Amino acid sequence: MNTMITESASNMFEIHIEELAHWQKRPHKHNFFEIVYVEQGRGHQCINQHEFEYQEGNVFLLPPLDCHSFRIEAPSRFYFIRFTDHYFLKHDGLTDYHAWFDRISYILANYNKVPGDIIASERERQYIIQNIKTIHREYLAADHFSDSIITGAVAAILNILARSIEKQYVQQANEIDNRFGEILRYINTNISDHERLRLPELAAKFGIAKTYFSEYFSKQAGLSLRDYILQSKLRIVETKVKHTDLTLKEIAYQLNFTDSSHLARSFKKAYGMTIKEFRSGGQICGG
Numbered sequence: 001m002n003t004m005i006t007e008s009a010s011n012m013f014e015i016h017i018e019e020l021a022h023w024q025k026r027p028h029k030h031n032f033f034e035i036v037y038v039e040q041g042r043g044h045q046c047i048n049q050h051e052f053e054y055q056e057g058n059v060f061l062l063p064p065l066d067c068h069s070f071r072i073e074a075p076s077r078f079y080f081i082r083f084t085d086h087y088f089l090k091h092d093g094l095t096d097y098h099a100w101f102d103r104i105s106y107i108l109a110n111y112n113k114v115p116g117d118i119i120a121s122e123r124e125r126q127y128i129i130q131n132i133k134t135i136h137r138e139y140l141a142a143d144h145f146s147d148s149i150i151t152g153a154v155a156a157i158l159n160i161l162a163r164s165i166e167k168q169y170v171q172q173a174n175e176i177d178n179r180f181g182e183i184l185r186y187i188n189t190n191i192s193d194h195e196r197l198r199l200p201e202l203a204a205k206f207g208i209a210k211t212y213f214s215e216y217f218s219k220q221a222g223l224s225l226r227d228y229i230l231q232s233k234l235r236i237v238e239t240k241v242k243h244t245d246l247t248l249k250e251i252a253y254q255l256n257f258t259d260s261s262h263l264a265r266s267f268k269k270a271y272g273m274t275i276k277e278f279r280s281g282g283q284i285c286g287g
Contacts, residue, residue: 013083013150015132015139020078023070032082034062035157037132041076045069058117059128061161064243079132083154105239120164128157173220179206180220191232194256199225234270237263241279248275 017039038058044051045060046069054060054070062068070076119125131153138146138153166185174181183206190196202225203213217225233255240251248260257263267275 012087013154015079015081015136017136018078018080019075020070020072021075023072025069032064032084035079035081035132035154036060036062037079037081037129039077039079041072041074041078043073043076044071046071054117057125057129059119059125059132060117061158063239079136081132081135081154087154105236118161118164118168120167124160124164128160131157176220179208182206183217184221187229188232191229191236192255197229230266231270233257234267237267237275238278241275 020041036059038054038056040056042053042055045054046067047062048067051071054076119128135150135153138149166188170181170185172181173184183202186202186205187197195201199213200210202208203210206213208216214225217228221228223231236255237251240246240254246254248263252258252260252263255263257266264275267278271278
């Protein structure tokens, strides 16, 4: 029998430490973002029916609605940072929420759905760990400076994770051809700018003949430039549909679809379901 359990963060932000020898909870989903730092221990984490190892020093980002649980093999000490997608809204003047969510959409759209520890360097790992411990200290201190310090530290962690995720897929693409990763980075960074994604503009920027660019791109990507751009846009549509209150019309405008009907048709053709069905659906946690 499949059982879905969805946990809610009681506040928009919380951080706590858990020391566990056994994981006693059933597999569950949550409606918040979660950053997990493993200070000690080892075992396996299950994400959406896939298992991967964890060990001391690992840092993971778990998007909302992923189904997860742990199989602990050595007593483990975890830091859990949990925040909803509306966390930054209350920090008026400190963070541009829409700019932040465009960045988080970019992270989630390019995030491997069988995630692991994706931090690119030990220097970045230590910086993230220091920020996590700072967040915990400020959460306990809770004075009138703490909120802004915590917000800045969370933003710093997300920016480093974004850079690591980008570096990962650029490097993978560069293994195919040393220009291709930079082309993908450029497309994804400018995904809502139609003019910059026109074939003549891309060909000129990357020094590839205009008459050959389409063939070159299809050979490297395994699909046409037009289909790749649409696929990238729809991955961002997924995150905005699930995690924002934006209307379909607003999402269509942001991503340069002709109108909301064009977006709805493109989504149904690609996913085999309507956006409404996608919003109300999701993966079932086994139990």
